[in-house]
Amino acid sequence: RKEVEQDPGPFNVPEGATVAFNCTYSNSASQSFFWYRQDCRKEPKLLMSVYSSGNEDGRFTAQLNRASQYISLLIRDSKLSDSATYLCVVLTSGGSYIPTFGRGTSLIVHP
Amino acid sequence: DAGITQSPRHKVTETGTPVTLRCHQTENHRYMYWYRQDPGHGLRLIHYSYGVKDTDKGEVSDGYSVSRSKTEDFLLTLESATSSQTSVYFCAIAPGGNTGELFFGEGSRLTVL
Numbered sequence: 677r678k679e680v681e682q683d684p685g686p687f688n689v690p691e692g693a694t695v696a697f698n699c700t701y702s703n704s705a706s707q708s709f710f711w712y713r714q715d716c717r718k719e720p721k722l723l724m725s726v727y728s729s730g731n732e733d734g735r736f737t738a739q740l741n742r743a744s745q746y747i748s749l750l751i752r753d754s755k756l757s758d759s760a761t762y763l764c765v766v767l768t769s770g771g772s773y774i775p776t777f778g779r780g781t782s783l784i785v786h787p
Numbered sequence: 788d789a790g791i792t793q794s795p796r797h798k799v800t801e802t803g804t805p806v807t808l809r810c811h812q813t814e815n816h817r818y819m820y821w822y823r824q825d826p827g828h829g830l831r832l833i834h835y836s837y838g839v840k841d842t843d844k845g846e847v848s849d850g851y852s853v854s855r856s857k858t859e860d861f862l863l864t865l866e867s868a869t870s871s872q873t874s875v876y877f878c879a880i881a882p883g884g885n886t887g888e889l890f891f892g893e894g895s896r897l898t899v900l
Contacts, residue, residue: 710888719877719891720830763830765889773818773837773883774845779829 679703680766682778689785693754697781699764700746708767709740709747713760714780720763723749754785790814793878793892801900806865808895810878812858818881819861820845820889821853823874830877836861868899 764778790813832845
């Protein structure tokens with residue numbers, strides 16, 4: 677079982693829609709959580725960190741559920757420019773500092 | 788943008804030849820990583836470094852070696868390239884601590900014929 681699991685999609689939604697992605701992680705010692713965005717043929721870039729209390733950045737909301745070991749990303753009022761792959765990243769504490777990536781969820785926003 | 792560059796950005800080589808990819812940073816970050824990205828697999832860690840001359844293997848390290856003789860440079864070497872190593876290679880850097888943010892290079896596209 678992969679440490680970080682995501683539904684690969686693609687999620688195909690119209691402009692203005694609300695879409696949600698989930699990500700599950702297997703290591704209960706995981707401490708830090710992030711969402712990255714990757715555009716086609718580009719490098720991944722940090723979208724937002726995920727805090728225990730949940731956090732919002734404009735149209736984007738991230739939630740963490742430690743009991744069920746999943747994080748989520750909600751995108752409201754989708755724009756064409758939101759089309760990308762969204763990567764869930766988990767950082768586990770310990771001697772090494774190794775972020776683990778999910779395989780990514782593809783989002784396509786159409787007119 | 789974080790100061791991280793990869794070279795070469797594109798390379799075509801033949802099976803059996805050695806290849807070295809270079810990652811250079813100007814941020815003085817402690818951690819450096821090499822990932823490969825393939826369709827259906829996402830980003831997979833090859834090797835990483837937590838300081839000068841301190842490196843360790845990731846989940847797909849077979850066929851790869853690394854070196855870090857200076858803080859700013861992290862080299863990935865394929866001693867004898869194979870077609871299965873055709874991929875996009877990303878270098879990433881991180882300061883460590885709880886920020887968790889990685890900064891990625893633009894990627895190096897390697898094709899092994």
